[in-house]
Amino acid sequence: MARPNTDMDAVRGQLLDLVEGIIQRRGATTVTLTELANEAGMSPANIYRFFDSKESLFEAVAERWFEPKIRIMDEVVASDLPPREKLYEFFARRFRLMQQNHEQDPVLFKSYCDLGHEHLEIVRGYLDLGDHYLAMIVAEAIEQGHFKGLTIDQSVSLINLMIQPFCNPGLMFDLVERLTEDKLKLVIATILDGMRGQSLSKLKLMAA
Amino acid sequence: MARPNTDMDAVRGQLLDLVEGIIQRRGATTVTLTELANEAGMSPANIYRFFDSKESLFEAVAERWFEPKIRIMDEVVASDLPPREKLYEFFARRFRLMQQNHEQDPVLFKSYCDLGHEHLEIVRGYLDLGDHYLAMIVAEAIEQGHFKGLTIDQSVSLINLMIQPFCNPGLMFDLVERLTEDKLKLVIATILDGMRGQSLSKLKLMAA
Numbered sequence: 001m002a003r004p005n006t007d008m009d010a011v012r013g014q015l016l017d018l019v020e021g022i023i024q025r026r027g028a029t030t031v032t033l034t035e036l037a038n039e040a041g042m043s044p045a046n047i048y049r050f051f052d053s054k055e056s057l058f059e060a061v062a063e064r065w066f067e068p069k070i071r072i073m074d075e076v077v078a079s080d081l082p083p084r085e086k087l088y089e090f091f092a093r094r095f096r097l098m099q100q101n102h103e104q105d106p107v108l109f110k111s112y113c114d115l116g117h118e119h120l121e122i123v124r125g126y127l128d129l130g131d132h133y134l135a136m137i138v139a140e141a142i143e144q145g146h147f148k149g150l151t152i153d154q155s156v157s158l159i160n161l162m163i164q165p166f167c168n169p170g171l172m173f174d175l176v177e178r179l180t181e182d183k184l185k186l187v188i189a190t191i192l193d194g195m196r197g198q199s200l201s202k203l204k205l206m207a208a
Numbered sequence: 209m210a211r212p213n214t215d216m217d218a219v220r221g222q223l224l225d226l227v228e229g230i231i232q233r234r235g236a237t238t239v240t241l242t243e244l245a246n247e248a249g250m251s252p253a254n255i256y257r258f259f260d261s262k263e264s265l266f267e268a269v270a271e272r273w274f275e276p277k278i279r280i281m282d283e284v285v286a287s288d289l290p291p292r293e294k295l296y297e298f299f300a301r302r303f304r305l306m307q308q309n310h311e312q313d314p315v316l317f318k319s320y321c322d323l324g325h326e327h328l329e330i331v332r333g334y335l336d337l338g339d340h341y342l343a344m345i346v347a348e349a350i351e352q353g354h355f356k357g358l359t360i361d362q363s364v365s366l367i368n369l370m371i372q373p374f375c376n377p378g379l380m381f382d383l384v385e386r387l388t389e390d391k392l393k394l395v396i397a398t399i400l401d402g403m404r405g406q407s408l409s410k411l412k413l414m415a416a
Contacts, residue, residue, distance in 0.1 A: 150394075157386065158394055162370045164379065171372065171379055178365065186358075186366055186403070194402015195394070 012050050015040055016064055019057065024105070028114035033057060058119050065112060066126045069094050073133040083141035087159075088188045090137055095166045095184060102176060113170040130167075131156055141192065149197025159191055220258050223248055224272055227265065232313070236322035241265060266327050273320060274334045277302050281341040291349035295367075296396045298345055303374045303392060310384060321378040338375075339364055349400065357405025367399055 018039050022031050033054055037047040051057040072093045076086055102109040116123045138155045141147060147155040160167075165175045166184050226247050230239050241262055245255040259265040280301045284294055310317040324331045346363045349355060355363040368375075373383050374392050 158391060158398070161373045161383070161386070161391060162395055162398070164372050164383075165369045168379070171376070175369070175372075178369070183366060183369060186405075187370055190366070190370070190399060190402035190404075192402070193404075194398040194400070196398075196401075197394070 008050065012060065015047075015050055016060055019061060020108070023111045023115065024108045027107075028111040028118065030054070031057065055122075058115070059122055061115070062119070062122045062126065065116075068097060070126075070129065072097065073130060077133050077136050083137060083144055083146065084188075084192055086137050087141065087192065088185060090134065091163055091166050091188065092181060092184055095172075095179075095181070098169055098172060099176070099179075102173065106173075109169070110173055113173055117170060131160070134159065146192055147195055147197075150195065154197070155195065158195060162191055163187060216258065220268065223255075223258055224268055227269060228316070231319045231323065232316045235315075236319040236326065238262070239265070263330075266323070267330055269323070270327070270330045270334065273324075276305060278334075278337065280305065281338060285341050285344050291345060291352055291354065292396075292400055294345050295349065295400065296393060298342065299371055299374055299396065300389060300392055303380075303387075303389070306377055306380060307384070307387075310381065314381075317377070318381055321381055325378060339368070342367065354400055355403055355405075358403065362405070363403065366403060370399055371395060 015036060018036060019031055022035065022039065031054075033047050033051060034044055036051075036057070037044045040047065051060065073090060076090045076093065079086065079089070081089060098109075134156050135152050138147065138152050138159070142150075142152065142155070150158070165171050165179060166187070172179065223244060226244060227239055230243065230247065239262075241255050241259060242252055244259075244265070245252045248255070259268065281298060284298045284301065287294065287297070289297060306317075342364050343360050346355065346360050346367070350358075350360065350363070358366070373379050373387060374395070380387065
């Protein structure tokens with residue numbers, strides 16, 4: 001009984017390759033199911049067996065983009081690394097992967113960024129999943145004395161802000177020439193060594 | 209002899225108001241000098257007395273966007289504040305200003321971001337000027353024992369990366385709901401308390 005599903009998955013994979021080809025040629029403009037059917041030499045009725053709406057096609061494209069990133073996050077969180085190295089690898093491995101993707105085909109990389117930007121409602125679920133994984137690492141770091149005076153949520157939020165250039169692909173695209181792994185190491189170390197809630201009181205604000 | 213220049217400046221200012229109106233209505237699509245002349249009820253020949261090319265028109269638009277930010281940076285750098293508060297005010301005052309601009313007219317704000325993104329060669333000079341001001345504050349901070357083991361340039365580069373959401377208007381637009389001054393305070397404090405060159409050796413990398 002598994003055979004038909006496997007075949008379906010294989011065809012879906014081939015269709016997604018075609019979609020990538022369309023995005024590569026045309027940028028992140030809307031790909032329609034009719035167009036994909038034409039490209040695949042399929043009838044429009046047939047294509048609906050694989051993707052029942054344009055929405056579900058974009059969900060599949062997003063799934064393919066995020067799948068290796070989720071695998072990385074899963075592996076790092078499950079590893080025995082101490083929190084310091086865990087936090088570094090959590091971002092560094094995805095940063096390396098995205099840098100490779102960018103190097104291989106900068107135009108396609110940019111198109112995926114634009115596509116994600118246009119379909120934030122689909123992307124958001126993946127970002128929330130990333131926050132969930134990050135929260136697990138932050139909880140371990142807090143146990144070891146980091147992020148004093150901050151909650152897990154506050155820490156996750158601040159880390160996400162300070163690490164943007166290394167994990168937001170659109171920003172990464174703009175800053176790519178200025179980004180290195182050594183800088184990421186320093187950013188992670190700065191976050192671990194400097195981030196605490198008490199710092200807030202140290203900043204005496206000027207009278208406005 | 210000053211009179212004609214003053215008049216010229218006044219008309220240039222009015223023309224830039226018209227340009228803002230066009231950007232507001234149409235987004236960051238290219239504004240031509242002919243279109244601006246029409247809008248102003250001027251002959252195309254006359255408009256060239258004020259802007260001798262489309263390029264010089266965009267330079268004037270950029271100058272108008274950056275002028276209040278440069279004034280802020282100038283004031284903060286010249287102030288007697290200690291480096292900690294200086295670094296905070298350097299970013300906080302511009303952050304507040306851009307937040308206000310965004311609140312007043314989010315669509316226009318976004319159009320200016322897009323326009324800057326399309327004319328990076330014009331924007332770059334202003335970003336370099338910002339780096340120059342930041343380097344002056346960093347030099348004072350280093351004198352007071354911050355950023356040990358890092359050069360001024362390294363520190364400026366790292367600070368710029370970690371502060372992106374609070375100073376890059378395009379990113380600010382995307383993250384606006386998550387940005388607060390308290391978070392900026394914590395980011396600045398984290399940078400000042402945690403950033404040092406020696407941190408690099410603390411991160412033992414995993415065998416790849």
